Amino acid sequence: MKIHVTGIGWVTAAGIGRGRRRDLFAWGTGELPALSRRELFSDPYPRFGRLDDFSRLGLAGIALALADAGLDAWQQKRPIGIVAETRLGCLATDIAYFDTVVSDGGALASPNLFAYTLSNTFLGEAAIRFGLTGPAFVANSEGGREIECLRLGIDSLRYGDCPIMVTGRCDLAPPRNIPIPDGHAGAIFLVLVGGEEPPPGSCGEIAWDSRGFATLDGVAASSWEELAAARSGVR
Amino acid sequence: MKDVVICAASAVTALGDSLGESWARLLRGECGIRPLERFETSGYFSKVAACVPDLEPGRGGSRLTTLLERTLGGFAEVPPESLLFLATTKGEIDLLELERRGAEIDPRRLLSETVLGEIRRRTGVKGPGVNVNAACASATLALGRGAAAIACGDADAALVVCCDLVSEFVFSGFSALKALSSDRCRPFDAGRDGLSLGEGGAALLLMERSRADREGRPVLCRLLGWGAAGDAHHITAPARDGCGLILAVKRALQVAGIEAQRVDGISAHGTGTVFNDLMELTAFRTLFGDRKVPLHSVKGALGHTLGAAGGIEAALAIRSLESGLLPPTVGLRHPEPGGEGCVSAEALTFPGRILLSTNSGFGGINGALLLSREEAR
Numbered sequence: 001m002k003i004h005v006t007g008i009g010w011v012t013a014a015g016i017g018r019g020r021r022r023d024l025f026a027w028g029t030g031e032l033p034a035l036s037r038r039e040l041f042s043d044p045y046p047r048f049g050r051l052d053d054f055s056r057l058g059l060a061g062i063a064l065a066l067a068d069a070g071l072d073a074w075q076q077k078r079p080i081g082i083v084a085e086t087r088l089g090c091l092a093t094d095i096a097y098f099d100t101v102v103s104d105g106g107a108l109a110s111p112n113l114f115a116y117t118l119s120n121t122f123l124g125e126a127a128i129r130f131g132l133t134g135p136a137f138v139a140n141s142e143g144g145r146e147i148e149c150l151r152l153g154i155d156s157l158r159y160g161d162c163p164i165m166v167t168g169r170c171d172l173a174p175p176r177n178i179p180i181p182d183g184h185a186g187a188i189f190l191v192l193v194g195g196e197e198p199p200p201g202s203c204g205e206i207a208w209d210s211r212g213f214a215t216l217d218g219v220a221a222s223s224w225e226e227l228a229a230a231r232s233g234v235r
Numbered sequence: 236m237k238d239v240v241i242c243a244a245s246a247v248t249a250l251g252d253s254l255g256e257s258w259a260r261l262l263r264g265e266c267g268i269r270p271l272e273r274f275e276t277s278g279y280f281s282k283v284a285a286c287v288p289d290l291e292p293g294r295g296g297s298r299l300t301t302l303l304e305r306t307l308g309g310f311a312e313v314p315p316e317s318l319l320f321l322a323t324t325k326g327e328i329d330l331l332e333l334e335r336r337g338a339e340i341d342p343r344r345l346l347s348e349t350v351l352g353e354i355r356r357r358t359g360v361k362g363p364g365v366n367v368n369a370a371c372a373s374a375t376l377a378l379g380r381g382a383a384a385i386a387c388g389d390a391d392a393a394l395v396v397c398c399d400l401v402s403e404f405v406f407s408g409f410s411a412l413k414a415l416s417s418d419r420c421r422p423f424d425a426g427r428d429g430l431s432l433g434e435g436g437a438a439l440l441l442m443e444r445s446r447a448d449r450e451g452r453p454v455l456c457r458l459l460g461w462g463a464a465g466d467a468h469h470i471t472a473p474a475r476d477g478c479g480l481i482l483a484v485k486r487a488l489q490v491a492g493i494e495a496q497r498v499d500g501i502s503a504h505g506t507g508t509v510f511n512d513l514m515e516l517t518a519f520r521t522l523f524g525d526r527k528v529p530l531h532s533v534k535g536a537l538g539h540t541l542g543a544a545g546g547i548e549a550a551l552a553i554r555s556l557e558s559g560l561l562p563p564t565v566g567l568r569h570p571e572p573g574g575e576g577c578v579s580a581e582a583l584t585f586p587g588r589i590l591l592s593t594n595s596g597f598g599g600i601n602g603a604l605l606l607s608r609e610e611a612r
Contacts, residue, residue: 077467079482089368091345094328098335098404106278106407114408115471115597118324119368124598127467133482135463136600137369137376140347148365159383161463161486178334178342 001194003154005203005216007071009064011035011057012186018068019190019203025228027184032172035060045129052093052113055122058084058170061187062126065166069191070201074131081134081162082123085141085149085169087183089119092175122170134162146184146223151208157194165192188224204231236490237391238444239382239459240609242452243311244550248435248537249285252305257537257547258554261562262582266536268419268431274403281415284401285433285538295344297327300353302398306436307357311452313440314392319354319364320381322373322397324542326350326366328404354396362390368542370596371504372463373397374437375545375604379461381441386490391443397546398436405541406432412471420507420539421566422532423516423578430506433538437546455553459493459589459605462486466599473511477518479601480593484522487603493589495522498605500561500585502548502592505532506539507566511595516573527576529583535566545594549604552590556608559587 008019014028016039035056037048040063048056062082066072071080097113115121123136135156141148146169153167168189174180192206193199204217213220219230244254249267251257260267267285276282293300326347330340343349347366354360367377374397381393399405409415409432416429447454464482468474488495503515512532519528533548540547555561560582567580592604 077478079464087346087348089347091331094331094404095335097408098331101403101407102335104278105275106403106410109407109411111408111411111413114411117404117408118370118597120370120596120598120600121470124465124470124600127465127599128469131467133465133467133479135376136465136598137367137373137463140351140366140368142348142351142364152365155380155384155389159387160490161383178345180342180346 001158002196003157003206004193004195004198005190005206006193006199006201007065007069007191008203009061009068010186010188011060018064020068020201025224027186032185051125052116054090054093054172055116055125057172057187058122059125061168061170061189062166065189065191066130071191072130077131077133079134079162080132080164080166081156082126082132082136082166083139083149083152083156084123085139086119086171088171088174088180089138090117092172093117095175147214150214153192154208157192163194167192236386237388238457239385240442240444240447240454241439241456241458241553242442242447242454243440244455244553245306245310246435246437246547246550247287247302247305248547249287249433250536254550258551261533261536262560264563264565266419266565268538273401279407279410280413281410281417283419283431284406285431286401287434296333296340297330298400299327299350299398302436303353303357306398306438310438311440313358313360313394315359315361317360317392317394318362318381318384318390319351319360320377320393320395321347321351321354321366322377322542322546323347323350323366323399324368324370324373325399325405328402329400332402332404358394360394369600370598371541371544372594372596372600372602373542375594375602376463378439378545378549378604379463379602382458382461385441385443391446393441395441395546396438397543399434399541399543401432401434414508416507419566420535422505422507422535422564423512423571423574424567425569425571427507427509427512430508431538433540435537435540435543435547437543437550439546439549454609456556456609457607459607460487460491461604462490463600463602468599470599471597473514473595475514477514477521479599480515480518480595481521483601483603484591487605491605497589498528498591499588500590501528501530502552502590503530503532504594505534507534512571516571520573529561529585530577531561531564531583533562535564545602548592549606552592552606556587556590556606559584561585
């Protein structure tokens with residue numbers, strides 16, 4: 001089965017970008033940009049402002065990718081799945097939540113924060129927002145293999161789990177008091193579709209090779225930057 | 236598609252350190268939900284949980300290390316090249332609790348990859364590993380991923396390990412959500428009022444049939460089908476019409492290539508919350524019509540073991556298929572309307588050929604597995 005990338009969206013310290021606009025992807029350095037509802041969604045979405053930072057970042061990445069693929073508008077729920085790689089997951093939310101527990105023997109534990117202490121909760125938010133009923137899970141790979149999510153997304157299509165997969169990664173910067181090395185802060189998601197012929201506006205054909213590399217139009221990549229370089233023709 | 240079989244299974248629960256002991260006590264209708272002594276519960280809605288007895292912190296300070304030690308101790312030899320799937324929602328969350336209370340910990344242990352490393356150390360598995368986090372359907376999805384990889388020929392062995400702890404972190408959260416039962420939970424009972432938390436671990440070795448035969452491995456059961464789907468409805472509450480669960484089961488039936496009428500029994504998620512159990516009964520009625528398919532939930536005995544639930548329940552399902560018995564739904568007094576004739580406080584006999592196991596979780600995710608008895612060949 002051939003698999004095509006039909007949309008890309010990201011939020012990194014270098015900015016917010018989309019694949020079909022031919023924005024140039026980079027992780028950048030420093031703080032992630034502030035995410036406003038108006039920049040990401042055309043209609044009112046008051047829940048967005050109430051999400052924890054991790055969920056807001058992940059949902060933004062998914063929203064940008066779906067918009068890039070022309071799949072952000074919907075009327076009926078759709079069998080689109082999501083797999084999101086993360087290293088730290090919702091650790092920052094875990095800390096914020098448990099601090100509400102410690103402060104008063106649990107009497108003031110925040111139910112709102114607790115709902116976001118599962119790394120996959122933002123996938124549920126995305127499913128609700130965009131009507132996605134495919135399989136959805138968060139993956140934690142070893143050593144922060146940052147494009148591992150592509151293999152998982154490609155496999156989901158090969159296994160016939162659903163016809164379209166949104167796959168990517170999402171991580172906040174490590175909490176200041178818990179220094180965990182390595183890894184980029186930000187979110188990047190791709191929309192993957194199976195089919196012999198490339199759909200209109202395809203950003204390229206993607207595969208996973210036996211050496212553990214992603215290939216985009218035949219060019220191997222082991223990182224998001226290399227994948228972006230493969231797309232722009234920079235070798 | 237290649238035939239996927241389960242060759243080895245272990246489980247550690249509040250009712251025992253082995254699958255056999257857990258099964259035997261479950262069948263006797265025993266309950267592992269007891270007053271909590273692990274942390275102070277005076278500020279919480281419930282005072283009980285199903286803790287694994289004598290589960291003390293291990294090396295590095297987490298109880299998860301000890302749980303893994305018991306789950307994997309004496310487990311079958313695992314092929315080193317096996318794929319590795321972990322299913323845990325919160326991993327070594329007890330270490331985060333310690334850190335927030337001022338203790339010094341190794342921060343890398345807050346990452347799930349550390350648990351994967353611990354499993355590798357204990358089993359010698361060298362193949363690619365990943366933690367699957369799909370809330371309380373984590374193990375079910377992990378088993379489905381492992382099975383799909385084998386069925387498609389990507390691998391011929393996969394080890395799935397699932398584990399989660401009873402922690403103040405999770406207990407306080409469910410208490411704040413008012414999702415805990417004030418007493419021991421009563422799945423599918425008309426008077427149920429919430430769930431009881433539990434902890435446990437399970438390990439299952441999946442293999443491609445011909446390899447299992449070639450190596451003379453015991454075939455405990457076949458994994459016929461798997462499916463996962465979302466409700467796209469609410470992040471903590473299930474869709475009342477069971478739409479996501481229905482899709483997940485239909486997908487599992489499609490993978491298995493069987494019709495719904497072939498399902499002989501159900502190991503339900505059955506948390507004991509008003510909405511989950513009602514949602515499941517609604518979904519099963521949609522899927523199976525007026526046919527009274529025997530069903531049970533283990534959570535009245537073992538508590539809700541979160542990400543581990545689907546793995547523990549799959550391991551117990553093997554015993555159900557072997558014996559033709561569905562364990563009692565502990566805590567049941569008066570079945571929820573719609574559950575009469577399906578669910579019982581006594582063990583139920585069923586034909587024991589094909590069992591459906593289902594789980595659902597936060598984020599609106601649902602998972603389904605179809606397991607079948609290994610027929611004499």
